[in-house]
Amino acid sequence: MEKIEPKTIKIDNEDFRALFTPELLKLRDLFAKRNYEIRIAGGAVRDLLMNIRPADVDFASTATPTQMKEMFEEEKIRMLHKRGEEHGTITCRIDDKENFEITTLRVDIVCDGRRAQVEYTTNWQLDANRRDLTINSLFLDLHGNVVDYFDGIRDIETRRIAFVGSARQRIQEDYLRILRYFRFFGRIANSPEHEADTIQAIIENKDGMAGISAERIWTELKKIVVGRMADEVVKAMIEQCQLQKYLGLPEECNLDRFHKVYTRYPKDVEPMTMVACLCEHEDQIAEFHRITKLSNDERLLGEFILHERQAAIENFDNDDWWIDRIVDLEVRPGHENQPTRLRQRLIQLARSVLADEDRIQKIQDFEAPKFPISGRELMGAGVGRGPKVRNVLFHLYELWKKSRFTESMESLLEHARDPDIPDISKEGKMKGKR
Known part of the structure; x- marks a missing residue:
């Protein structure tokens, strides 16, 4: 040299x-x-x-x-x-x-x-x-x-982002540098415009990204999707360079929704919230997980947003619907016993549908009521043991919810032997996708 x-x-x-x-x-x-x-x-x-x-x-x-x-x-x-x-x-x-x-x-x-x-x-x-x-x-x-x-x-x-020497050579030495380029472009550039030769070098060498480990891809991508200029950077990655396949993202990404959510909440969204904005179906989160090897918490957040997003849009101004989601997540029998984390999932859902600060504040401030019955009370009332207790518990929980959380333990126990108690093992996916 x-x-x-x-x-x-x-x-x-x-x-x-x-x-x-x-x-x-x-x-x-x-x-x-x-x-x-x-x-x-x-x-x-x-x-x-x-x-x-x-x-x-x-x-x-x-x-x-x-x-x-x-x-x-x-x-x-x-x-x-x-x-x-x-x-x-x-x-x-x-x-x-x-x-x-x-x-x-x-x-x-x-x-x-x-x-x-x-x-x-x-x-x-x-x-x-x-x-x-x-x-x-x-x-x-x-x-x-x-x-x-x-x-x-x-x-x-x-504020120019350029590879040392030949962009093609630097990329071929480590294909992860494609994502590092975009991450630093977002952090430092003053304009969304990329140099044509750099973009061409990325396009010519993008197939090399298939050999990068899942952990390395997600380490870079999670910084990009919530970083400075994220909407412009992701748009270039998808529209100009067609990197979706190597990132586990759907071929048709919803860049408009990504832009709107990022613009509204540039600092208050989690990486998986922004990934979910690009997706339309839950199975796309599964594919993203296959490529990036998400943590369990990250995967559950993505699935939750995709599962609940349409209902959240339809119930945008319905206070009862949002309250029911909090109660389902934090109080419903068999929940994960992580109320703080589950509440944060709901807040991320609200941001993903562009909820205003008043809605976010209501979600944060709502004090979930305590369901007055556990399996112990049911067995004490002679319901018995095994799956039947669980079925009765969920039946009474739904009745309590319909009463807007006012039914007492005593009044609920009167329904413990209702003849039409559903078998929850046949429900399919759990409500709320916890």
Whole structure:
């Protein structure tokens, strides 16, 4: 690779100075003592240039993992055995107060589109060249000098999102970079317009996304769908690049509903709420789960929204319907005993149908009544044991609900031997799709 003379600028702002804890100063002196270079790398440098205090700070060094371990052992500094050492990352804890992750400079030797075989180097340019985007290829030494080989400083200033070098090559090294491109575009760009060559490179290489693990896809996508400019970014992913198949999304996504919900609630929706906005049928959530391997809670939220959305639209201003949903979710016999989480599911449903703040507040403030009967009272009344108790319990629950929660235990027990009690095992799917 042709040697590039890096551009440099000086940072000396409050966010940068705030990083310099006594522990970081000690780390800096340790590396300097042994003539190893150490710099802040990647996202933290980008954030500092955008006047954002970084939440996480990663470090890069010319020291190899072996050299770092020898140094920390000699200085009696504890090392934490985290995943990443096989990739050249050592984590140390200074004075039992602060952790630091330091990764040896690397060059990608062989890439298969998912992971790279690496070789250590002391060449900062080579390490910068293996990174995905120009805005993430910056280094910052611990004296405040930003080192920029690929015009990342300029791209931050102009809010341009560009791959380092060839977009096609960077994508083929790791196809997840397609989603990283869109995530950072949403975070940083000032215009919804993408560079034509970048979009073309994504289209040409999108089939490679089929080999990316479900966890990696969802980690990126969940940030995109609730991130800045989410509606514009998702529109480009779907309409321009046709990435649905690789994300587990339906071929026909409802971008209009996604736009309306995101515009109304840009900060108060969960990722699965926004995914559900793109879908029309519950089986589409099942397909999305197959691709992304959702958590149980995420899957249930998506299913709940799809199951209840049409009824929520039809009962938009019906207070009783919303109250019944709360009671079904939190009070109905056999519920999950997670009232806070279940209430949040209903709030997400309300937002997905563009409910106003008054409706949301009513859902949040409503105090669910207590159903006055349990299986113990029924058995005490001589109902018996087994499935019959459950059938009677649900029958009485429905009667209690119809009374708008006013029937007492005594009056309900009078119906424990009604002749027409339904067998709930034949109902099919549970009401409320908990």
